[in-house]
Amino acid sequence: DIQMTQSPSSLPASLGERVTISCRASQGISNNLNWYQQKPDGTIKPLIYYTSNLQSGVPSRFSGSGSGTDYSLTISSLEPEDFAMYYCQQDASFPRTFGGGTKLELK
Amino acid sequence: EVQLVESGGGLVQPGASLKLSCVASGFTFSDYWMSWVRQTPGKTMEWIGDIKYDGSYTNYAPSLKNRFTISRDNAKSTLYLQMSNVRSEDTATYYCTRWGLGALDYWGQGVMVTVSS
Numbered sequence: 001d002i003q004m005t006q007s008p009s010s011l012p013a014s015l016g017e018r019v020t021i022s023c024r025a026s027q028g029i030s031n032n033l034n035w036y037q038q039k040p041d042g043t044i045k046p047l048i049y050y051t052s053n054l055q056s057g058v059p060s061r062f063s064g065s066g067s068g069t070d071y072s073l074t075i076s077s078l079e080p081e082d083f084a085m086y087y088c089q090q091d092a093s094f095p096r097t098f099g100g101g102t103k104l105e106l107k
Numbered sequence: 108e109v110q111l112v113e114s115g116g117g118l119v120q121p122g123a124s125l126k127l128s129c130v131a132s133g134f135t136f137s138d139y140w141m142s143w144v145r146q147t148p149g150k151t152m153e154w155i156g157d158i159k160y161d162g163s164y165t166n167y168a169p170s171l172k173n174r175f176t177i178s179r180d181n182a183k184s185t186l187y188l189q190m191s192n193v194r195s196e197d198t199a200t201y202y203c204t205r206w207g208l209g210a211l212d213y214w215g216q217g218v219m220v221t222v223s224s
Contacts (some may be wrong), residue, residue, distance in 0.1 A: 036210075042217055045204065089211075095169060098151075
């Protein structure tokens with residue numbers, strides 16, 4: 001199985017700040033990397049697919065990048081609704097696996 | 108509007124069976140691959156498995172394939188997860204999801220399953 005390691009697990013940040021969440025795969029995943037956001041009420045929505053493509057309706061302050069084993073999600077300027085959990089997920093091979101999550105908290 | 112509504116969760120004893128359902132609306136259910144994903148109380152996300160749009164193919168997490176079965180009824184726009192011989196480690200929130208643009212593009216609100224005697 002491909003292991004996905006996210007860092008940090010917790011990220012205190014302020015409104016307007018630029019933040020980056022990292023996701024490292026245990027082997028190359030050829031950009032088959034997706035990002036999801038989970039709000040405190042449990043609602044989950046997709047943010048980015050195939051490393052850098054924004055899902056419909058996702059604000060442009062979100063961006064994704066990476067290659068090989070290392071990927072990242074960047075939020076350019078934090079808004080109040082961005083404080084949530086974030087998960088990466090690889091699609092390169094079965095079983096599909098998720099990172100452990102990053103909790104983005106208000107500092 | 109796309110909606111995925113899960114049901115069938117609750118408290119179940121170890122060793123018992125449970126069947127979750129997910130009713131889909133707002134899209135042509137028979138056009139899409141569907142999946143189940145679960146989230147443990149510790150917030151770990153685990154992919155359970157996929158089912159092809161016509162139900163002819165399924166794929167499972169190796170650790171679950173001997174106990175969990177995914178099926179669908181396209182006439183009822185409903186996805187199912189049959190869980191057998193449940194264990195305490197199956198305690199989780201179970202999400203019904205749709206495969207869209209190269210990712211899980213819609214998620215249900217989740218249904219809780221607690222395995223305890």
